[in-house]
Amino acid sequence: MTTATAPAVDSVEKPGARERAKRPGTGVGRPGFAWAAPAAVFFGLFALVPLALVVVLSFTRWNGLGSPEFAGLENWSKLLDDPVMVKSLWLSLLLTVLGVLVQTPISILLGVWAAGHQRNRAVLSAIYFVPLLLSITAVSVLWRAVLDPNFGVPSQAKWLFGDGNLFGVQASALGVLVFVSTWQFTPLHTLLYQGAARAIPQVLYQAAQIDGAGRYRQFFHITLPQLRNTIITSTILMVVGGLTTFDTVLILTQGGPGTDTTNSAYYMYQKAFKSFDFGMASAIALLLVLVASLVSLVMVRLSGYDKMRSTMEGV
C-alpha cells in the first residue's frame, strides 16, 4: 500500500528528496537494514561472540597467559567428577527454591496490599521501594556491616542470634543469602503484583460480594487465580536471578564456611579468577546457562504460559 504510492510522489518531489531516494531502502519511506546494522554488529561483537566463545573455551585449557589449547572433553569430565561442582549445583538450586518460596508469598501479599489506593499505602510503598535503589554490591556491603559478628546487630541480640556469627554455619549463612536477596528484590516483584492486582476487573469482586464471599475467600478464589500469569513471570525472574546469584555470595560469605555456600556462579568465578582455570570456568558457565534456560523453558511449558491463556476467562 505504502510502497505503491511513495515512489510516485517521490518523483515529483524536490531534488533533495530524490538524492535521498537513491539510497537503498529509502525510496519507499521505509528504513533499510542499514538502520539496524550498527546495533546488530555491536551486540554481536560484545554479546553473541563471547557466548559462542564460551562454548569453544569450555573445550580448551587456558590459564590466562598465552593462548588456549584444545583439551577435548577434559574440562567436562573433570566437572562431573568434581564433588564441589556437584555440591555447588545443589546449592544454586537450593538458594533458588528457597528464594522463590520466601519471596513469592511476601511479594504477593505486599503487592495486593499496595494495589489499594489508600494514602498510607502509597507512602509506605514508596519507602518499601528504597532497597531496589541500591546496587547489589551496596546492599551486600550494607548487610555485611549490619550483620557483622563483632559490631553488628547480632552481637547486640545474642538471645536471638546465638553466638552472633551468622556466617560461621551453613544453615544461617544460606539464610542470610536468601534473606538479603529477598530484602533487595521484593520491591521489584511487589510492583509486578501491584500492577497485576490493579488490573483485576472489579466486577469479579462485586459478584463475589453479592454471593457473600468474605475477604479471604475473595483473595483465594479471585485474586490468586487472576495473578496466575504474573506469578509465572515473577517466578521465572526469580529463578534466573537465583541461579546466577554472585555478588551477594562474593561479598557476604565468600562461599564459606568452607564451600558450604559456594554456588555454581561463585565457583565459576573462583575457578577463573582465583585458580586461573579458565577452561573449566567456561564449562561451568555454559552448564549454568543451560540449566537456567532449561528451567525457564520447562516452567513456561508446564504452566501453559506460552499458550497465553487469558486471565480474563470467565469475565
Added chain:
Amino acid sequence: MRKRPHYLAGFGSLVWLFVVGLPLYVMLVATFQSRADYAANGPLGLPKKLTFDNYLNDGFAQYFLNTVIVTVSVVAIILLLVPPLAYAIVRSDGKATGRVFRLFLLGLAIPSQAVIVPMFYLINEAGLYDNLIGVILPTAAFAMPVCVLILTGVMRDITPELYEAMTVDGAAPWRIFRQLVLPLSKGGLSTVIVFSSLQAWNGFLFPLVLTQSAENKVITMGLYDFQTEHGVDIPGLLAAVVLSMLPILLVYLFARRALIQGLMGVGGK
C-alpha cells in the same frame, strides 16, 4: 469497596516496614558517628556526638568520576544505536531486521556471568584490560536487549496512518525518524536512559573482572575494596554506601515514574 480497615494487613505492613527500615536506620546513624563511638554505642543506639568525617573520604571522588564517565558513555552508545534499530525493526519490510530482533530477544536470556571468561579474553586481546572503555562496551551491549524491547514496544504504538501520511508527503526515513518517531517515543527514551544508566551505575561484574588499578575503578568496586580492606571501619564503609546511592535517590525523588519504569525495564508510555 472495602470499608472495614484490614488490621492483619496493617500489622503485616508495619512488620515489613521494620524489616526494610532497620538496616537503613543502622546505616544512617552509623555514618554520623566516629568509629569509636559506633563501637561503644552499638548499631542500634542513638549517636551522642555527630560527625561528618565519614563522608569526607577523598578516594571516592575518583571512583565517582569514573562511574559518571562509564554511565554517560553507556547511555550515549545506547541512544546512538538502539533508536535507529528499533525504528528499523518496527518499520522495515526486510527479513533481516526480523532476524536481528530475534537475536536481541535471545540476548535477554544471557546472564552476564555466562560470558565473563570470554569477555576477559576478548578485552585482553583488544588491549582494553584495565581501561574504562573495556567496561563501557560490554556494559552497553548487555543493556541493549531490554532497551530494544522497550523502544520497539513504544514505536509499535505509533499508528501506521502517521507513518503513511509522512511517506505520502515524500519524507525519507531519516526525516520520519527525526520528526515523527523520536518525538513520539519520548517516554520510551527516558525509560531507556534510566534503565541503562542504572545498569552502568550499579554494574559490578564487568568492572570486577576487567579493571584492576585504583584510577580505573568504579564506585561499586570502591565499595567492594573498602569492605575487603577496611571491613572494620563500618561508619566509613556505610558512608560510602550512602554516597553511592545518592544520585539514584535524587532521581527517585524527582522522577519517580521514569525511575520505576527504568528499574522494571518496562513501559514508557
